[in-house]
Amino acid sequence: MKKSNEPFWWALFGAGGTLSAFFIPILLFLYGLAFPLGWLAEPSYEELRSLLASPITKLFLFALIFLSLFHWAHRFRFTLYDGLQVKHLNELIAVICYGGALFGTLAAGWILFI
Amino acid sequence: MKFFKPDQYVIYYKGYPKLYIRVKPIFWWLKKWSSFFFILREMTSLAVGFYAIVLILMINAINQGPEAYAEFQTWLKSPISMALHLLALALALYHSITWFNLAPKAMVIQIGTNKVPGFIISGLNYGAWVALSALLGWFLLN
Numbered sequence: 332m333k334k335s336n337e338p339f340w341w342a343l344f345g346a347g348g349t350l351s352a353f354f355i356p357i358l359l360f361l362y363g364l365a366f367p368l369g370w371l372a373e374p375s376y377e378e379l380r381s382l383l384a385s386p387i388t389k390l391f392l393f394a395l396i397f398l399s400l401f402h403w404a405h406r407f408r409f410t411l412y413d414g415l416q417v418k419h420l421n422e423l424i425a426v427i428c429y430g431g432a433l434f435g436t437l438a439a440g441w442i443l444f445i
Numbered sequence: 446m447k448f449f450k451p452d453q454y455v456i457y458y459k460g461y462p463k464l465y466i467r468v469k470p471i472f473w474w475l476k477k478w479s480s481f482f483f484i485l486r487e488m489t490s491l492a493v494g495f496y497a498i499v500l501i502l503m504i505n506a507i508n509q510g511p512e513a514y515a516e517f518q519t520w521l522k523s524p525i526s527m528a529l530h531l532l533a534l535a536l537a538l539y540h541s542i543t544w545f546n547l548a549p550k551a552m553v554i555q556i557g558t559n560k561v562p563g564f565i566i567s568g569l570n571y572g573a574w575v576a577l578s579a580l581l582g583w584f585l586l587n
């Protein structure tokens with residue numbers, strides 16, 4: 332049997348799916364809708380700055396962004412492949428999806444830790 | 446409608462009377478509700494990816510200082526951002542629900558010789574979702 336990378340990508344997909352299922356709805360609701368629309372009192376810039384200074388916040392956000400991006404990459408790759416029947420571009424799509432996720436992960440690491 | 450019909454191309458080769466090649470149309474999944482919900486579930490990854498990028502932009506804006514963050518907030522309040530966030534929230538909720546419903550298939554837990562029933566595993570996931578959301582919401586609002 333041919334050796335395959337699929338279990339590796341699937342593990343990232345699974346971890347990202349779980350983490351995003353638990354945390355994205357509440358974060359998106361608060362920061363994307365409730366605060367901008369004034370339903371809830373917005374945190375001040377200083378509060379956010381000190382929240383972001385904590386290593387726990389940094390690690391949490393890094394894990395969430397990294398795994399969510401690879402979850403997207405894997406699932407979207409197969410959406411294009413099976414759903415939209417773009418089978419002839421399989422390799423190009425894989426490179427763009429995983430490459431994009433890697434780029435985003437590096438960007439997140441850069442702005443969080445460096 | 447051309448998009449919904451399977452296209453049949455007829456190809457003539459020397460020696461073959463007729464060769465049919467069937468091509469699945471690109472919107473095949475709009476014909477049945479079940480396949481529509483399947484593709485909708487797969488499309489939730491766009492919301493997950495979108496929000497990961499929003500988080501990156503938000504962290505970057507906070508790092509750059511109060512002015513950059515104020516500019517980011519102005520963008521958050523724009524109609525385009527509102528529409529994108531609303532759509533993304535709907536898809537993100539659909540992702541969570543379908544993910545927890547499938548959890549029993551991904552993790553089979555046995556106690557002795559008995560399998561833990563699926564609804565208990567899903568139920569625990571839903572419970573954890575509510576608890577974690579409440580905890581995180583409480584922490585961020587205090």
